[in-house]
Amino acid sequence: MADANTxxxxxxxxxxxxxxxxxxxxxxxxxxxxxxxxxxxxxxxIVADARSASPVALGEMPGxxxxxxxxxxxxxxxxxxxxxxxxxxxxxxxxDGFMAQWRAGLEAAAGELDGIYCVLHxxxxxxxxxxxxxxxQAMIREVCGAVPLVCxxxxxxxxxxxxxxxxxxxxxxxxxxxxxxxxxxxESAGLLRRLMAGERFFRAHRRLPIVAPTVSMLTAxxxxxxxxxxxxxxxxxxxxxxxxSVMGGFAYGDTPFNGMTAIVTATEQAAADALADxxxxxxWARRDRFVANLTPLDDAVAKARDGTAKLAFADVADNxxxxxxxxxxxxxxxxxxxxxxxxxxxxxxxxxLAAEAHGxxxxxxxxxxxxxxxxxxxxxxxxFKAEAEVVALSDGRVTGRRGIFAxxxxxxxxxxxxxxxxITVVVISIRTQCADPAFFEHxxxxxxxxRSVVVKSRGHFRGGFDEFFDHARIVEVDCPxxxxxxxxxxxxxxxPRPVLPIDAEARWP
Numbered sequence: 001m002a003d004a005n006t007x008x009x010x011x012x013x014x015x016x017x018x019x020x021x022x023x024x025x026x027x028x029x030x031x032x033x034x035x036x037x038x039x040x041x042x043x044x045x046i047v048a049d050a051r052s053a054s055p056v057a058l059g060e061m062p063g064x065x066x067x068x069x070x071x072x073x074x075x076x077x078x079x080x081x082x083x084x085x086x087x088x089x090x091x092x093x094x095x096d097g098f099m100a101q102w103r104a105g106l107e108a109a110a111g112e113l114d115g116i117y118c119v120l121h122x123x124x125x126x127x128x129x130x131x132x133x134x135x136x137q138a139m140i141r142e143v144c145g146a147v148p149l150v151c152x153x154x155x156x157x158x159x160x161x162x163x164x165x166x167x168x169x170x171x172x173x174x175x176x177x178x179x180x181x182x183x184x185x186x187e188s189a190g191l192l193r194r195l196m197a198g199e200r201f202f203r204a205h206r207r208l209p210i211v212a213p214t215v216s217m218l219t220a221x222x223x224x225x226x227x228x229x230x231x232x233x234x235x236x237x238x239x240x241x242x243x244x245s246v247m248g249g250f251a252y253g254d255t256p257f258n259g260m261t262a263i264v265t266a267t268e269q270a271a272a273d274a275l276a277d278x279x280x281x282x283x284w285a286r287r288d289r290f291v292a293n294l295t296p297l298d299d300a301v302a303k304a305r306d307g308t309a310k311l312a313f314a315d316v317a318d319n320x321x322x323x324x325x326x327x328x329x330x331x332x333x334x335x336x337x338x339x340x341x342x343x344x345x346x347x348x349x350x351x352x353l354a355a356e357a358h359g360x361x362x363x364x365x366x367x368x369x370x371x372x373x374x375x376x377x378x379x380x381x382x383x384f385k386a387e388a389e390v391v392a393l394s395d396g397r398v399t400g401r402r403g404i405f406a407x408x409x410x411x412x413x414x415x416x417x418x419x420x421x422x423i424t425v426v427v428i429s430i431r432t433q434c435a436d437p438a439f440f441e442h443x444x445x446x447x448x449x450x451r452s453v454v455v456k457s458r459g460h461f462r463g464g465f466d467e468f469f470d471h472a473r474i475v476e477v478d479c480p481x482x483x484x485x486x487x488x489x490x491x492x493x494x495x496p497r498p499v500l501p502i503d504a505e506a507r508w509p
Contacts, residue, residue, distance in 0.1 A: 010075055012114035013075045013109065015078075016078040017078075017079045017081065024086060024087070024323025026088070027086075027325075030090045032091070035084045039082070039084070046078035046079075057083060059408075063186040064117055064185035071193060085433075086322050106140065117188055117189070123253045131163070133163055137149070140166070149166070150188045150192045152184050155247055156214075157247045158257050159247050161257070169188070169242060169243060172246070174228055178404050178463075179463050204269070205263040208261070210283065216485075218459060223286035223289040227282050241266050246260070252490070254493055295475050295477055300331070300477045301340070303452075303475060304451075311473050311475055314475065316476050316477065318456055319481075321460055325381055326348065329382055336386055343423045345454040346455065349431040350370055353372075353427050354427045361390065369383065380480055387421075391418065394412075396410075400436045402463065412429065412430055417444075426439060437464055
């Protein structure tokens with residue numbers, strides 16, 4: 001803790017750090033470059049970015065900094081914030097480099113800190129560590145001891161025992177699509193101020209043998225929404241409860257601690273335990289509803305070609321937001337072959353194709369060859385070619401307009417819109433999920449005028465495209481890919497078994 005004689009008017013000294021990446025064990029390894037491309041900032045740049053109009057960091061850190069600024073004087077001690085697009089496990093050398101920076105920053109401030117805020121994802125992996133978030137928290141405790149620590153997490157976190165034991169308050173997202181990141185950062189600030197004022201919190205967690213398909217974890221409706229809403233209702237009626245977080249988990253992390261987990265932070269251990277039990281029982285009672293109900297590709301083609309309703313087609317099995325490569329061709333090839341008209345498709349990650357379109361220029365006609373240089377061992381990224389016209393070009397610098405990316409400065413790299421018959425495809429150079437209509441609109445494409453829109457996204461597009469497509473107008477298509485919600489298609493190595501819905505014999509408690 002800081003010296004008792006510290007000038008109170010200057011406010012508490014709070015260390016800021018973060019590691020946020022959702023890791024799919026079946027995807028290619030993430031490198032240092034993946035963080036540099038998305039968000040790797042240190043020192044004062046963390047706070048400057050958080051206070052900017054269009055930060056590059058996702059919302060937790062901006063929300064925390066804003067709430068701390070509004071709550072009174074404080075002195076940030078920013079160290080390093082590392083965020084990357086979901087990918088495979090992080091190269092161990094890259095993670096070790098981050099660890100060295102976090103440790104050095106904390107050691108330099110040791111004995112003078114009043115609190116620590118850590119932005120984490122909870123579904124991270126490295127090539128040598130199944131629980132990097134727990135490793136970070138263990139290092140923080142080793143260096144800083146009992147200094148109040150609050151950690152915020154994505155609701156797709158795979159929750160290890162260390163992640164709960166080593167933080168003072170566990171704060172998870174409550175919305176999927178993730179629209180409450182700033183609010184959870186602000187909530188973390190409030191809980192940290194309470195801890196620094198002398199309150200003590202207790203935590204309880206219950207993990208269930210439910211590894212829910214990603215498409216079954218929406219929070220506007222459905223079984224997951226009902227459990228989250230129950231937790232919020234019960235918290236509102238019990239002043240002892242400080243936070244309720246129900247983590248759905250991320251199946252493709254393939255860890256020994258996969259499984260839906262309820263975590264409660266409270267001022268009394270008995271209150272935390274009782275509510276964690278209640279929420280676990282509520283989730284288990286709904287266990288048969290955590291299943292994937294997808295539309296076969298042939299049916300999706302018929303809807304797009306012959307139907308009259310405006311529809312969004314989600315390529316949920318190739319979601320870059322879950323580690324997908326963003327380049328599978330099943331839907332595009334099938335729609336093109338069927339002659340689908342007035343259709344937008346985005347965003348396809350293909351740097352070579354985007355560069356070729358830029359080199360040819362607006363109005364050029366050429367043979368667009370997708371996935372021309374993919375690894376032959378990749379079972380999903382098959383080549384596809386079609387005659388095309390370049391209709392728009394950009395440098396890919398976009399500020400998100402809605403949903404998870406609202407207000408966030410995004411970089412898509414060289415970007416092109418190319419027309420293949422009745423289909424216009426947006427091709428990008430930096431892999432990102434299609435969660436914001438701005439990815440189309442900055443090229444002059446009118447989402448509202450299209451009869452159908454295909455998005456490489458699992459669910460976050462719902463928060464960005466909801467002004468065009470309500471739930472009834474969304475079709476989740478069953479195709480192959482690294483993020484297929486049909487979990488029986490994967491070769492699991494670490495997943496605790498049996499688990500639902502993969503194993504019918506799963507039992508709890």
